[in-house]
Amino acid sequence: MEKVFEFVPVDYDYFDFEGRNYVKMIGRDGAGRKICVVDSYDANFYLILREGYGADEVLKRLKTVEVKKAGRVTRVLKTEILDKNFLGEKRNAIRVWITNHKDGHDMASAIGDMEEIEFRREYDIPLVTKYIKEKKVEPLQHYCVRGQGTKSRESEVGAARHTPNTLNFGAGRWSGVGLDKLDVEKCFFAESIESLKKEKEFTPKILAYDIETMSREVGEGEILMISVFGNGIRKVISWKKIDDAPGYVEVVEDEAMMIERFCEVVRGASVDILCGYFSDGFDLPYLKARADFHKVKLDLGIDGKGPSFKRGRIASGKIAGVAHVDLYRFVDAVFSQYLQSETLSLDEVAGELIGIKKESFDFSRLGNMRGRDWKDFFSYNLQDSAVTYELALKVWPDVAEFCRIIKEPVFDVTRDRMATHVENHILHNLDRFDEIAERRPGHAENIERKMKGKFEGADVFEPTPGFYENLVMFDFTSMHASLIVSFNISGQSLRFVDDGNCYVAPEFELDGKELQIYFDKKPGFFSTLLAEVVKKRKKFKGEYAIDKSAMKKARSNAYKLLANATFGYQGFFGARYYSREAAAATLAFVRKFHGDTMEKIAGEGYKIIYGDTDSIAFLKEGKSKKKILDFLKRINVGLPGIMELDLEDFYSRGIFVAKRGVKTGARRGVAGVGAKKKYALLSEKGNIKIRGFETVRRDWCGLTRDLQDRVLKMILKDGNEKEALKLVKDVVGRLRARDVELEDLMIRTKLKRDVGDYVAEGPHVVAAKKMIEAGVSVSAGTFVEYFIGEGIGKRVGDRVYLAGERVKYDIEYYLKKQVLPAVEGIFDVFGVDIEAVVEGERQKKLF
DNA sequence: GGAGTTCGCATACC
C-alpha cells in the first residue's frame, strides 16, 4: 500500500539488488518512529567531448561496452547529450548511465581512449555522496516521501527483533535482500522524495557507551564492564558480582553474556546516534575482539550484524541503522585547534567544553580489587558514558550544522578531515553551476605534487625586544578567504596572459621562476561558494553576538572553519581542485596587503611593533581611540572586494623578548634579535594574551610553565619586574631545597612515530623505550612523561627517569635548562641578568 | 676529545 509521510534521514548505506544500486536510509518519520527508506540510484558518469568533436562515434562505442565483474554485467543503460560546464568552461558532455556504480571506473576505462573524449569524470565519487548530490536527499533535512511500505509493526520495541516486520515490495520480489529482517518500525521503497523545506531542527536520540578493560591493548584481557547512558538509560553491565552493588549495575553471568546484553540494550534503545569517545580506536574494536573470542555475535546493527570497520588511517566502526560517532575524532578534526586542552583526553576536553570535572580512578588498583574498589570503578565507568553523552549534546549543534552545510551524513561528517569537508561542500553544490566534478588526483599525480617543494608563505615582522605601553592591534578578517573571493583566485580562473578582464596577482617566485599570473574576473564556483561561506559566517557571527545560543555559535564556527580551510585546500596535494599557483598567489597577495597596510600605518606616524601574516600591532602614540578607528575606516575604504581590516583590541602593555641565546646586553632595545611568535599582551579590559612562550607549550615542565606564566602576568600588571623577581628567587630557592613536587617537574611529549622509526634518540625516545621495557605499549601518538634525575652520562637522555623511579631530580638541569632560560629573556628586557641575580643570592646565602 | 655546526624533533602562531 502506498503511503505519504515525513522523513528525516540520519544514516545512509547502500546495497545491490539484481545488479543495480539502492540506497538505504535510516531516519525518523513525522511521528518520531525509526524507519528505513530505500531509494533507487541510477549510476552514471560523464564523458567530456573534445572541442569540435561530435558525440556520434562515442555513442556507437558505448553500445558495445560492458564490464563483467563479481557476478554481474554492467552495461550502458542510456545516454544523454548535455551542455555542461567543466572547470568553468562550457563543454559538450555525454552523461552515461550504467547498471552499477561500482563498475563506473572499469566502464570508464573500458570505453578506452578516443579522440572525441577529452575527459572522463565523476566515476570516482563515493556512491552515497553521489546519491545525495544528485537526488538532493540531504541528511537531517525534512522530506515528504511517497512510497510502498509494510504494515506497522505489531510488537513493542524490546521484543522487536524476534518478530520481524514483513515487506511487500511487489510479490516478495525483495525478499532475500534482508530488508525484512531490519529492526525498524517500518520500511519503505520510495517512489518520490520531496523536500519539505522546513527550517526545523532535528533532535536526535543519543546513547553513549564506554567500556572498562583489563588491558589497554585491544582485545587482550577481559572487558570488565560496559556502561550506557542517554535516552532514559543509565546502566552499567558487568559480570562482576559484589555485595550491595549500586542499583544501576546489571549483573550478568560472564563476559560473553555481558556483550550480548549490551547489544540488546543498544538495539532496544533504538537511538539515532550511538557515541563513544575514542570508540573507533578502542571500545568498538575491543568489543569485536572479545565477541569473536567468545564466539558470540556483536549484533549492534538493525540488520542483526556486527560493526564493519572501514579502513582508513584510523578504522571507522560503522553500525547498520545507527550513526556510530566517535566524538574524539570530531573534536580532533574540528575543535582541537581552538582548544586549550593539551591531550584531547575525555577528561580534559569535557572539562573545557562542558565544565565537568570527572572523578578519576586509580588504575593501579586493578590488580587487587575489593568490593569498595569495584563500586568506585562502576561509578567511574558510568560517569564516562554520562560525560560522553553530555559532550555529544554539546557538540551536536556543530555536527548538525556541518551536515547541513556540507551535506554529508553524520557518520562521515564526524570523521572527515578539513580537506574532505571543503571538497564535499564543493561537490554537493556543483549542480548549481552545471559543473561536472573534477577527478581525484591519481597515484602518480599525487607523488608529483608531493615532490614539489613548499611555496613562499606569509611575512612575520621582527619585533624589537622591549616593554611597551598603549598598543593597538589590527587584523584582517579571514584574510586568505577574502583574498580568494576578492581576486577570484582558483585554478580555473588562472591565466598566464591578461586579456584585459583579469585581476593582476603580485609577482612571486614559484619553483625558482618569477611568475606573473592573472585571475579572470568572471567569478567561478570556487570563489562564489567561498563568498557564500564568508558571508554566512559574517551573518551568523552577528546573530551570535545578539543571541549567544549554542546553535548560533556552532553555525558561526562551522562557516569560519570551512572558510579558513579553503585556502589550504588549494595547496593540498590530494585535492580535486588543487592549484599550486592559486595557493602561492594567495600568499603573494597576503604579503602584499600586509606589507602595504604596515606601510600605510607607519606612514601615518605610528611605530609598528609587530605583525604576523594578517595582523599588525603598533603604538597608540597618544592618539585617541576615535582617531585610530577613523584611520581604520579610511584604510578599509581603500581595500578591494570583501577585504576587511578589523580592530583586534587595544592593549595597555605588552612585552616582546629576544631570541634565546642572544644576550642583548648593550644592544638592548635594538632591532635584529627579536623573537617572532612570542609575546604577551595585557588588554585595556584586563585580559592577558600570551603567545608562543613556554607557558603555552606542553613540552615544558609545569614548574617552568607556571613560573613563567606568573612572571609575565605580574610584569604586565605591575608595569615593572620587581615583584616578579622575588617570585623567581623563591622558586629557585624551593628547587634547590628539593621542595618541588616531582609532578611539577615531569616533561610531557607526544610521540610522532613508533619508537623504532626515530633517527635520533632524544630524551623522549629514551623514556618511550623505558616504558616499553616496563610493559607499557607505546606507539605513535602515545604521550610520554619523564623527569631528569641525577646521574652520570653525557646526554640528557642518560638521565631520563619515569614517574615512580626513586631518583633525585637534577637541580642543575631544572635550573639551567628549564626555569632560568624561560625567564631570562623576560628580565633581560628590563636589563636584569637573572642568572647573575640568582647566582648572587646563592653567594650571599653561602656567606 | 672538545668546539662548533647541522639536523631531527616537538610544538607553537597565524
Added chain:
DNA sequence: ACAGGTATGCGAACTCC
C-alpha cells in the same frame, strides 16, 4: 594521506682539527 607556511628552541649527531 586526509588544509598551508613560518618560527623557536632543545638535544643528538655530526664535522673538523
